[in-house]
Amino acid sequence: MSKIDELISKFQEVSNHPQQTVLKYKKETGKGLVGMMPYYAPEEIVYAAGYLPVGLFGAQNPKIAAARTYLPPFACSLMQADMELQLNGTYDCLDAVIFSVPCDTLRCMSQKWHGKAPVVVFTHPQNRKIRAAVDFLRAEYEHVRTELERYLHVNITDMAIQEAIKVYNENRRIMREFCDVAALYPQIFTPVKRHDVIKARWFMDKAVHTQWVRELIDTVKAEKVEPWHGKKVVISGIMAEPDEFLNIFQEFNLAVVADDLAQESRQFRTDVPEGIDPLEQLAQQWQDFDGCPLALNADKPRGQMLIDMTKKYDADAVVICMFRFCDPEEFDYPIYKTEFEDAGVRYTTVDVDLESPSLEQVRTRIQAFSEIL
Amino acid sequence: MSEEKTIDIESMSAKDALGYFLPKVDEDARQAKKEGRLVCWSASVAPPEFCTAMDIALVYPETHAAGIGARHGSPALLEVAENKGYDQDICSYCRVNMGYMELMKQQTETGVTPATLESSPASRVPLPDVVLTCNNICNTLLKWYENLAKELNVPLINIDVPFNHEYPITKHAKRYIVGEFKEAIRQLEELCGRPFDYDKFFEVQRQTQRSIAAWNKIATYFKYKPSPLNGFDLFNFMGLAVAARSLDYAEITFTKFANELEEKVKNQKWAFGDNEKSRVTWEGIAVWIALGHTFKELKGHGSLMAGSAYPGMWDVSYEPGNLESMAEAYSRTYINCCLEQRGSVLEKVCRDGKCDGLILHQNRSCKNMSLLNNEGGQRVQKNLGIPYVIFDGDQTDPRNFSEAQFDTRVEALCETMDEQKEREGGNQ
Numbered sequence: 001m002s003k004i005d006e007l008i009s010k011f012q013e014v015s016n017h018p019q020q021t022v023l024k025y026k027k028e029t030g031k032g033l034v035g036m037m038p039y040y041a042p043e044e045i046v047y048a049a050g051y052l053p054v055g056l057f058g059a060q061n062p063k064i065a066a067a068r069t070y071l072p073p074f075a076c077s078l079m080q081a082d083m084e085l086q087l088n089g090t091y092d093c094l095d096a097v098i099f100s101v102p103c104d105t106l107r108c109m110s111q112k113w114h115g116k117a118p119v120v121v122f123t124h125p126q127n128r129k130i131r132a133a134v135d136f137l138r139a140e141y142e143h144v145r146t147e148l149e150r151y152l153h154v155n156i157t158d159m160a161i162q163e164a165i166k167v168y169n170e171n172r173r174i175m176r177e178f179c180d181v182a183a184l185y186p187q188i189f190t191p192v193k194r195h196d197v198i199k200a201r202w203f204m205d206k207a208v209h210t211q212w213v214r215e216l217i218d219t220v221k222a223e224k225v226e227p228w229h230g231k232k233v234v235i236s237g238i239m240a241e242p243d244e245f246l247n248i249f250q251e252f253n254l255a256v257v258a259d260d261l262a263q264e265s266r267q268f269r270t271d272v273p274e275g276i277d278p279l280e281q282l283a284q285q286w287q288d289f290d291g292c293p294l295a296l297n298a299d300k301p302r303g304q305m306l307i308d309m310t311k312k313y314d315a316d317a318v319v320i321c322m323f324r325f326c327d328p329e330e331f332d333y334p335i336y337k338t339e340f341e342d343a344g345v346r347y348t349t350v351d352v353d354l355e356s357p358s359l360e361q362v363r364t365r366i367q368a369f370s371e372i373l
Numbered sequence: 374m375s376e377e378k379t380i381d382i383e384s385m386s387a388k389d390a391l392g393y394f395l396p397k398v399d400e401d402a403r404q405a406k407k408e409g410r411l412v413c414w415s416a417s418v419a420p421p422e423f424c425t426a427m428d429i430a431l432v433y434p435e436t437h438a439a440g441i442g443a444r445h446g447s448p449a450l451l452e453v454a455e456n457k458g459y460d461q462d463i464c465s466y467c468r469v470n471m472g473y474m475e476l477m478k479q480q481t482e483t484g485v486t487p488a489t490l491e492s493s494p495a496s497r498v499p500l501p502d503v504v505l506t507c508n509n510i511c512n513t514l515l516k517w518y519e520n521l522a523k524e525l526n527v528p529l530i531n532i533d534v535p536f537n538h539e540y541p542i543t544k545h546a547k548r549y550i551v552g553e554f555k556e557a558i559r560q561l562e563e564l565c566g567r568p569f570d571y572d573k574f575f576e577v578q579r580q581t582q583r584s585i586a587a588w589n590k591i592a593t594y595f596k597y598k599p600s601p602l603n604g605f606d607l608f609n610f611m612g613l614a615v616a617a618r619s620l621d622y623a624e625i626t627f628t629k630f631a632n633e634l635e636e637k638v639k640n641q642k643w644a645f646g647d648n649e650k651s652r653v654t655w656e657g658i659a660v661w662i663a664l665g666h667t668f669k670e671l672k673g674h675g676s677l678m679a680g681s682a683y684p685g686m687w688d689v690s691y692e693p694g695n696l697e698s699m700a701e702a703y704s705r706t707y708i709n710c711c712l713e714q715r716g717s718v719l720e721k722v723c724r725d726g727k728c729d730g731l732i733l734h735q736n737r738s739c740k741n742m743s744l745l746n747n748e749g750g751q752r753v754q755k756n757l758g759i760p761y762v763i764f765d766g767d768q769t770d771p772r773n774f775s776e777a778q779f780d781t782r783v784e785a786l787c788e789t790m791d792e793q794k795e796r797e798g799g800n801q
Contacts (some may be wrong), residue, residue, distance in 0.1 A: 291650025
């Protein structure tokens with residue numbers, strides 16, 4: 001096994017076995033775990049509490065059974081999977097769970113948690129660009145801090161949050177650098193390998209993840225950049241799982257050179273600004289963030305952002321990974337679709353569903369699309 | 374104006390007043406457009422006070438879509454929106470509206486009325502100069518209006534009322550909403566090119582409170598058993614609570630309606646005559662595409678709808694002149710609150726209506742009103758000891774509603790209610 005493969009396999013071990021990873025972490029460090037429901041909960045506050053923030057992005061190929069009692073079929077498969085994992089005890093290792101409520105499904109999900117851990121809910125403001133929104137979100141984050149202190153019996157100081165912000169911003173910077181590097185080496189970073197390096201962030205101490213990624217980047221950069229004979233695409237959506245889904249891209253020689261996924265790049269697109277009040281800084285980050293349907297902006301910049309990404313990464317097309325039953329994502333589609341057509345950007349849409357991924361349909365679609373490209 | 378002279382509103386029945394005022398709201402918007410005044414499309418429980426104070430005519434896409442649905446015109450417009458890329462998963466009110474908007478846009482751009490619009494029963498409301506949203510009933514309204522603003526290149530006034538995961542509503546949430554009210558005023562001043570009319574605003578606030586007081590009074594007639602009020606009438610009259618609560622149209626009509634109900638009580642004239650066998654609470658949006666069917670099916674079993682939390686969402690009572698009180702009123706909508714508050718509102722509606730059962734609409738178009746149905750039903754069953762059923766439906770997409778399933782569920786509910794009454798020794 002080459003050094004690069006060895007390094008990547010460490011990330012894959014984490015991404016493929018999240019529960020095992022976090023339980024091992026708990027045992028080795030004596031530290032607790034706090035579940036972060038999607039989307040955009042302030043991990044820094046948890047990190048500052050001395051706990052590991054753990055992403056709750058469902059599971060690959062989940063078997064949904066008990067969740068059916070609590071959710072109708074038109075709730076997305078991510079929430080179905082999360083509900084199943086609450087009910088089957090997978091999430092019992094968590095010491096607390098943080099919920100944001102940017103969509104209607106999450107609003108309701110936040111009110112029917114069936115796991116053992118206590119739940120902390122907060123609301124993101126959606127009139128984001130006015131000053132009052134920052135004040136509001138700062139107060140919501142204060143609520144998150146107070147609730148965590150109460151449940152976890154800890155004291156979360158401003159200083160500790162500032163430290164956490166540094167660790168997280170550093171990780172964000174290195175992740176952006178990683179994405180740029182990975183785009184140059186599609187022979188090394190197959191879609192799944194790229195995804196696994198990024199996904200591992202959700203189950204690791206970010207400081208350690210940063211070190212691992214630094215080492216990986218430095219090792220890869222020693223390699224010669226080879227010409228890529230396939231096509232290059234940017235993928236956009238909530239998430240691109242299971243692995244079999246991404247393998248179809250590889251099968252037809254499509255390199256993922258950039259992503260605009262809620263589970264991946266949207267997490268590290270925007271740094272937390274510097275300042276003297278860490279909770280306010282975290283609130284400002286939400287004000288600065290853009291291009292996600294869960295963060296309202298009447299200018300709807302996402303289409304242009306994707307067009308710019310195709311230029312920056314010299315991509316041949318955008319592949320929309322449309323998460324089934326995700327109405328916020330579905331709302332953006334008619335808008336950017338027209339913008340792509342006007343700008344001459346090629347695109348296609350494939351359905352993403354964790355529970356029943358319809359891989360044959362995806363394969364047919366991707367194959368046809370790769371032939372057109 | 375000359376038309377109004379010949380119309381004798383005074384002697385109209387409540388039903389006639391509704392039939393007169395509801396289309397008049399749309400007519401007012403058309404007139405405003407003709408006169409070069411601004412038109413705003415608004416979410417149904419967004420605060421109209423700001424626009425009304427600035428003499429901007431308001432149109433309500435949800436009411437508009439419900440009307441189209443009731444007149445069986447939704448499939449054609451749904452198809453237009455779906456061809457444009459709006460997924461079937463998206464709220465059907467929104468898709469009907471996006472279809473309508475698209476056709477109106479085409480008409481404006483080409484000067485030719487598209488055939489689909491020509492044959493549509495949709496009331497011809499003009500396209501907006503500004504759009505106003507408020508997510509006190511769902512976050513879908515944020516995305517919907519974000520798209521409207523982008524598609525039509527008009528400003529978006531957004532009154533974002535954060536989901537109340539804690540109740541009572543926090544001080545910081547109220548402060549944020551007041552901040553948004555001030556931003557809305559700034560936007561309107563910029564749009565209209567004149568200072569905000571605070572005097573008229575105060576007047577409009579008081580008018581809104583009178584309308585709402587009259588609206589709330591109607592629902593109090595469910596205290597009578599048998600009931601003089603047929604709950605489905607609330608669905609019919611609700612159009613004015615949505616579209617005209619800041620005008621006197623709503624107050625006039627609702628006052629007439631309340632007076633008529635008072636008269637019925639005096640004369641012991643009950644909604645179902647001597648045939649009120651049971652009473653149910655209806656949770657969720659009406660199935661506009663099958664309003665007649667759902668009503669008749671219940672009536673066939675002698676089951677009177679005697680309560681619904683849905684029309685109660687327009688109870689935006691506040692203290693005029695107090696922005697924080699207004700912020701609280703627009704934020705406390707029961708489906709914008711934590712399960713405990715939401716459940717307690719539903720329970721109160723069942724109790725106040727002296728209901729024997731609860732029927733919950735699992736609405737394919739409304740995740741926010743559907744995903745906690747089980748929890749709501751279970752709470753009511755536990756605390757009040759009454760049964761519940763859930764049926765699958767949709768407000769305006771007929772593909773998602775089956776009469777047969779609805780009828781089976783209603784039958785099951787009625788049987789359970791009957792059995793319960795027998796066990797308890799007759800109608801209590």
